[in-house]
Amino acid sequence: MRAATAVLSWALICATGWTAVAAADTPMPTxxxxxxxxxxxxxxxxxxxxxxxxxxxxxxxxxxxxxxxxxxxxxxxxxxxxxxxxxxxxxxxxxxxxxxxxxxxxxxxxxxxxxxxxxxxxxxPASARFPAExxxxxxxxxxxxx
Amino acid sequence: MPSNNAKSNMNTERRVFIGRAGAAAAMLTLAPGVRLVDLALARSADEPASDQMRWGMLVDATKCAQGCTECVDACNEEFGLEGMGRPKTDAQYIRKIDLKDKTTGKRYSLPVMCQHCETAPCVDVCPTGASFRRVDGIVLVDKHICIGCRYCMMACPFKARSFVHENLTNQVPEAPRGKGTVESCTFCVHRVDRDREPACVEACSKAGHEALVFGDMNDPGSRLSQRLRQLPNRQIRADLGLNTGVRYHGV
Amino acid sequence: MKPVRYQTLAGQSGGYWILLAVLAALVAIGYAAAHYMEVHGHYVTGMSNQIVWGTPHVFAVFLIVAASGALNTASISSVFGKGDYKPLARLSALLSVALLVGGLIVLVLDLGRPERLIVAMTYYNFKSIFAWNIFLYVGFLLVVAIYLWMMFEPRMNKFGKTAGTIAFIWRFVLTTGTGSIFGFLVARQAYDAAIMAPLFIIMSLSFGTAIFLLVLVAAFEWTGRPLDDDILRRLKNLLAIFVSAVLYMTLAYHLTNLYATEHHGVERFILLEGGVYTTVFWLLQVILGSIVPLIICFSPTLSRSRGALVAASILVVIGGLAQVYVIIVGAQAFPLVLFPGMEESSTFFDGAVNDYAPSAPEILLGIGGIALALLIAVVAMRVLPFLPERLGEQPSATSEPVTAEAATS
Structure with missing residues (x-):
C-alpha cells in the first residue's frame, strides 16, 4: 500500500511538472x-x-x-x-x-x-593589453x- | 548563409591581397621595433589557424647577451610563472643556457624553449593526443585531456617541458595552468592568434638586443625567412631529423 | 597421468588472517600515500622536472613485466604440453593477473591526473605506444581470465590449449610494448635501442619465475600441502637460464651502446661514475641479483636446499627492481646532450647530473602495489580452487578421474 502511494505520488510529481513542484516547495539558487x-x-x-x-x-x-x-x-x-x-x-x-x-x-x-x-x-597599462578583435x-x- | 559565404570569400581575397602587399612592404620597410608579425598573417578571431603557414623563430646567439634574462622574465610574467622557490620542480618555459666549447673555450649564451618540431616526439608518444601540433606548426598541450603521465617529458630531446607539481591559484586568464598537467612554451599562441609576437621576442627587442626573430617560415617574404636565408643557422639535435621551428645562428 | 585435485585455502588459520590483515594494511597505506601525492601535487615526491618518472614507475614496470613472466608455468604446460606443470597452471595465471593489476594501479595512481583515467580510455593517439599498452594490458587481463575459465570449467578444458596459446602470444606482445616505451625514446642516450623489447621479455621471464617460485613455496608450505622437490628443481633450472639470459641481454645492451662513441658518456655514467646508479647496477643488479642466485642454482649442494632456492628467488626480485631502477631513473639522471662538445649550464639543470631520492610516499605506493597483487592472489586462492592439494609423485590419496574438482562448500 505504501509502495503504491509512493509510485502514485511520484507519477503525480511527474505529471504536474517538476518545475511547478520545485517552484512551490524548493529553495532555488539565486x-x-x-x-x-x-x-x-x-x-x-x-x-x-x-x-x-x-x-x-x-x-x-x-x-x-x-x-x-x-x-x-x-x-x-x-x-x-x-x-x-x-x-x-x-x-x-x-x-x-x-x-x-x-x-x-x-x-x-x-x-x-x-x-x-x-x-x-x-x-x-594600455600598451600591454590585447587589441580589440x-x-x-x-x-x-x-x-x-x- | 550567402552573406557569410560572400564574407569569407572577401576575407580570402583580402588576405591574399594583404599578403602580397605585406610581403612587399616587409621586404622594403621593416625596421627594428616595428610590428614584426607580417600583415599577411592577420586573421580575424573566427578564422582557424592556417596550415599554409608555419610559425618559427630564429635565435641569433651572436646578439644574445650573457647574463641577460629579459626573454625569460617576460615569459614568466606573461604566463604567471611565479615559482615556488623549488628550482627542481618550478616550471620554466624558456631558459638561458650558457655554453662553453670544451675544445676552444669559447662561450655562448642562448635561450632554449620548446622547439616546435615538425615531427615532434612529444606528439608521437602522448597517449591521449593532449600533446598536439597545430596546423600552423605550434606544438601545444591540451591540458583538458592531459592525464599527467609525463611520457612527453621523457621523449622531449630539449627538456622543454615542465610538470605542474602543486596546486595553483591566481593564474593568468590567457594562460591556464594547473596541477598534474604538463606544459611548455606555446610560442605565446594567445598573442600570435591576435597578431602579436611572443612575449620573449618583444622583450628582447625592447631591451635592444634583437636576438629573437619570430615569423612565418613558409612566407618567403617574412623577416624571419629573410634572416634564415641570410644567416647560417642550425637546429638543436639536428641528428634527430625533427625539423624544429626554432633555429639558432652563431653557435 | 595422475588426477589432480584442486582445493581452496581453508582460510581459517590465524596465520591466514594475519597475512590478509598485513597485506590489506599495506594496500591502505599505499593508497593513502597516493592520495597524499594527489592532494599536494608531486612536489612532495622525489620527482622533478628532470627526473619525471621515479620510484612508482620502477615498481609499476617491475610488476607489469613480472606479470607477463608469471604466466610462464601455465604456458609451459598448455603451449609446450609439459604435463608436470599442469597442476600449477591455475596459480600461474592467477599470479599474472594479480601482478598486472598491482602494477597498473601504481602506474595510474602516480599520474598527475589519476581521476582522468576515463580520458585515457576515451581519447587515443595510436602513434603512442602508451595508448597501445592500454589495450594490451586490459586485453591481457581479459585473455588470461578466459584462459582461467577454460581451465576451471571441465567442459571447456579442451579449449585450454588454444586459450593458453593466445595468452602466450599476448604476453610477448605486451612485454614488447612495455619495453618499447623506452625503446622508442629517441631523445635519451640510454634508450632509443631496439634491444629494449627483447630485454624486457627476458626480464619478464626471470622476474615472473622468481615471484612464482616464492608464492608457490609459501602457498604450499603454509597450507601444509606436500610439494615435490622435483618441480622446484625444474623451476630452479628455468630461473637459472632466465637469469643468465638477462645478464647476457644486459651485456649486449651495454656493448651496443658502447659501440657508438657518442654514447660513451652515458655508459661511463651507469657503469663507472654514476654514484648510486653504478652501485645499484653492479652490487644489486649484477652481483646480488644475478651472480649469487646463479651460484645458488648451479651449486649441487645449495640448490638442494629449499631455503637457498627461496633466497635466490628473493635476490632475483631485488635485482629486478634494481635493474628497472637503473633503466628508468639512472637513464634520466644523466643529462640530455643538447649541444655535443659543449659544457652546458642553466637554471634548469642543463648539463648537470640530476639527483633523485625516492620519497616515502613513492616507496609506500610501490609497496602497496605489490601488496595488492599478493592480496588478490591470497583472496582468490581462498575463494576458488587454484592450488592443487599436492604436487609431485607421492602416492595419491585419490583415484578419481581428472575432472574431479574439490568442491568447497
Missing amino acids: PPRGKGEQCVEPTDVMRRDHMRFLTHQRDETMHRGIRTKKHSLVECLECHTRKDTQGKFLPVNAEGEFCDVCHDYSGVTMDCFECHATTPRQPK LGSDISFRLRIAP
Whole structure:
C-alpha cells in the first residue's frame, strides 16, 4: 500500500511538472546578477547549455586557434566576477559567487578553475593589453546553432 | 548563409591581397621595433589557424647577451610563472643556457624553449593526443585531456617541458595552468592568434638586443625567412631529423 | 597421468588472517600515500622536472613485466604440453593477473591526473605506444581470465590449449610494448635501442619465475600441502637460464651502446661514475641479483636446499627492481646532450647530473602495489580452487578421474 502511494505520488510529481513542484516547495539558487541586461544567450539556454558552449569553445580555441569572445570563459569572468569592498575581484567560484551558487546547489563539481583564472586580469597599462578583435562571431554562431 | 559565404570569400581575397602587399612592404620597410608579425598573417578571431603557414623563430646567439634574462622574465610574467622557490620542480618555459666549447673555450649564451618540431616526439608518444601540433606548426598541450603521465617529458630531446607539481591559484586568464598537467612554451599562441609576437621576442627587442626573430617560415617574404636565408643557422639535435621551428645562428 | 585435485585455502588459520590483515594494511597505506601525492601535487615526491618518472614507475614496470613472466608455468604446460606443470597452471595465471593489476594501479595512481583515467580510455593517439599498452594490458587481463575459465570449467578444458596459446602470444606482445616505451625514446642516450623489447621479455621471464617460485613455496608450505622437490628443481633450472639470459641481454645492451662513441658518456655514467646508479647496477643488479642466485642454482649442494632456492628467488626480485631502477631513473639522471662538445649550464639543470631520492610516499605506493597483487592472489586462492592439494609423485590419496574438482562448500 505504501509502495503504491509512493509510485502514485511520484507519477503525480511527474505529471504536474517538476518545475511547478520545485517552484512551490524548493529553495532555488539565486546567483548574483552579471553585468548588463542580457548574457550572450537567453538565460534558460545558458542555464542548461553553458557547459556545452564552453567545451565547444575550448576545443575550437585550443586546437584551431579560433578566438571569438562570445563563449569564451575569459569573457564570462568579465561580467560575472564581483569586487569586494576594497575593489578587489572575488574569485568567480568562491562561496556565494556566480559559479559556486548553482554548482553548490546542484552538487556538480567543476574542475575548470584548477587551471583557469577565477578573476579577470587586473588592468594593465594600455600598451600591454590585447587589441580589440576585429572579426565577428557570425560563422561561429552558425556552427553551434541547433 | 550567402552573406557569410560572400564574407569569407572577401576575407580570402583580402588576405591574399594583404599578403602580397605585406610581403612587399616587409621586404622594403621593416625596421627594428616595428610590428614584426607580417600583415599577411592577420586573421580575424573566427578564422582557424592556417596550415599554409608555419610559425618559427630564429635565435641569433651572436646578439644574445650573457647574463641577460629579459626573454625569460617576460615569459614568466606573461604566463604567471611565479615559482615556488623549488628550482627542481618550478616550471620554466624558456631558459638561458650558457655554453662553453670544451675544445676552444669559447662561450655562448642562448635561450632554449620548446622547439616546435615538425615531427615532434612529444606528439608521437602522448597517449591521449593532449600533446598536439597545430596546423600552423605550434606544438601545444591540451591540458583538458592531459592525464599527467609525463611520457612527453621523457621523449622531449630539449627538456622543454615542465610538470605542474602543486596546486595553483591566481593564474593568468590567457594562460591556464594547473596541477598534474604538463606544459611548455606555446610560442605565446594567445598573442600570435591576435597578431602579436611572443612575449620573449618583444622583450628582447625592447631591451635592444634583437636576438629573437619570430615569423612565418613558409612566407618567403617574412623577416624571419629573410634572416634564415641570410644567416647560417642550425637546429638543436639536428641528428634527430625533427625539423624544429626554432633555429639558432652563431653557435 | 595422475588426477589432480584442486582445493581452496581453508582460510581459517590465524596465520591466514594475519597475512590478509598485513597485506590489506599495506594496500591502505599505499593508497593513502597516493592520495597524499594527489592532494599536494608531486612536489612532495622525489620527482622533478628532470627526473619525471621515479620510484612508482620502477615498481609499476617491475610488476607489469613480472606479470607477463608469471604466466610462464601455465604456458609451459598448455603451449609446450609439459604435463608436470599442469597442476600449477591455475596459480600461474592467477599470479599474472594479480601482478598486472598491482602494477597498473601504481602506474595510474602516480599520474598527475589519476581521476582522468576515463580520458585515457576515451581519447587515443595510436602513434603512442602508451595508448597501445592500454589495450594490451586490459586485453591481457581479459585473455588470461578466459584462459582461467577454460581451465576451471571441465567442459571447456579442451579449449585450454588454444586459450593458453593466445595468452602466450599476448604476453610477448605486451612485454614488447612495455619495453618499447623506452625503446622508442629517441631523445635519451640510454634508450632509443631496439634491444629494449627483447630485454624486457627476458626480464619478464626471470622476474615472473622468481615471484612464482616464492608464492608457490609459501602457498604450499603454509597450507601444509606436500610439494615435490622435483618441480622446484625444474623451476630452479628455468630461473637459472632466465637469469643468465638477462645478464647476457644486459651485456649486449651495454656493448651496443658502447659501440657508438657518442654514447660513451652515458655508459661511463651507469657503469663507472654514476654514484648510486653504478652501485645499484653492479652490487644489486649484477652481483646480488644475478651472480649469487646463479651460484645458488648451479651449486649441487645449495640448490638442494629449499631455503637457498627461496633466497635466490628473493635476490632475483631485488635485482629486478634494481635493474628497472637503473633503466628508468639512472637513464634520466644523466643529462640530455643538447649541444655535443659543449659544457652546458642553466637554471634548469642543463648539463648537470640530476639527483633523485625516492620519497616515502613513492616507496609506500610501490609497496602497496605489490601488496595488492599478493592480496588478490591470497583472496582468490581462498575463494576458488587454484592450488592443487599436492604436487609431485607421492602416492595419491585419490583415484578419481581428472575432472574431479574439490568442491568447497
